[in-house]
Amino acid sequence: MIVLTNSKGSTMNLPITMGWPKVDIQKRAEVNELALGGGVIAGRLTYTPRSFTLSGSLYIGDKVANNDFYDDLKAFLEFQPIEVNRGYNRNILGYVTSLSCNGMDDDAELELSIGMIAPNPFFYGAEVIHEIIGATGTATDTIIAEGSVPADLKIHVEITSLTASGLSISIGEYDLAITGDYVQGDVLEIDTKHFTVELNGTSIINSVGDDFLVYGMKLLPDENSVTITLTGTADVSFLYRPQWS
Numbered sequence: 001m002i003v004l005t006n007s008k009g010s011t012m013n014l015p016i017t018m019g020w021p022k023v024d025i026q027k028r029a030e031v032n033e034l035a036l037g038g039g040v041i042a043g044r045l046t047y048t049p050r051s052f053t054l055s056g057s058l059y060i061g062d063k064v065a066n067n068d069f070y071d072d073l074k075a076f077l078e079f080q081p082i083e084v085n086r087g088y089n090r091n092i093l094g095y096v097t098s099l100s101c102n103g104m105d106d107d108a109e110l111e112l113s114i115g116m117i118a119p120n121p122f123f124y125g126a127e128v129i130h131e132i133i134g135a136t137g138t139a140t141d142t143i144i145a146e147g148s149v150p151a152d153l154k155i156h157v158e159i160t161s162l163t164a165s166g167l168s169i170s171i172g173e174y175d176l177a178i179t180g181d182y183v184q185g186d187v188l189e190i191d192t193k194h195f196t197v198e199l200n201g202t203s204i205i206n207s208v209g210d211d212f213l214v215y216g217m218k219l220l221p222d223e224n225s226v227t228i229t230l231t232g233t234a235d236v237s238f239l240y241r242p243q244w245s
Helices: 063-076 210-215
Strands: 003-005 011-013 027-033 040-047 050-058 082-087 090-104 109-118 128-145 153-159 163-171 174-183 187-191 196-199 222-240
Touching: 011 063, 050 063, 050 090, 063 109, 153 163, 174 187, 174 196, 174 210
Parallel strands: none
Antiparallel strands: 003 011, 003 082, 027 040, 050 109, 082 090, 090 109, 128 222, 153 187, 153 222, 163 174, 163 222, 187 196
8 A cells, every 4th residue: 555645744645546566767877889899988877856656546436526535635645745655664755746537427537647757766764773872992993784775874972971082883894084072962863865064063073084985885785884983982873764766
C-alpha cells in the first residue's frame, strides 16, 4: 500500500488498486567532445532527479464516493513536498508534476495518475542512532549500515570530562579533525550533508581540517570502522538515515 504524507504532516493511504509499478533510476555522464581525432572525454556519473508515477484504478463503491476521494486527494496534494512510502520502510520526498483522472462507467471507476519528481532520487529509511558512550583516548567501534548508497550523518559530541582537546573522528577513509579546547558540557554538532560544524551553537568551521572540507564524510552501506581520538572524554552519537537507489 502506498502511504502519502504531506508537508502539514497529514497522511493518506492510496487504495490497494493504486501503486508504483515501475521503479527505475537514471544517471548522467558528463562528456566533452575532443576537438581533434574524434571521441569524447567522459566525466563522473551523477544521479539525476527521479521521475515516477503513482497510478491505478479507484472504485470505492459509487460515483459520489469516488469523486469525494479524488477531491480529498487534490486538496491533500496542495501541501508539498509529499513523502511517498512505497513499503519496505523506504520513503522518498517528491513534488507533484501532474494529476489526471479518467472516469469510466459514469465515474463508477476512476483511473488516476499522479506524476511526481524527486530532486533527491534516493529512498531513505527511518532514522538510526548509533552511540559511543565515554569515548576517551582512542576509541574504536563499527557501524553496520543498511542501504545501497552512502548516507549523510549528523554527529553529536558532548564533552563529559572537565577539559578536553584534540578531537578527531574517522569513518573508513573519511577524516574529520577539529582543533581547539573544550570544557565539560560543551556540545559539538556536525552535519556532513551541509558541511557545518558548531560548538555550542556557534560555527567553528575555521577550526576544521582540510580533509573534511574537501572530501566530506559519508556512511557507506554495510560495515564502517569508526575511530574517535580525544584527550578527554565524550559521549558521541551518529544519526543517519539509510539510503537506497
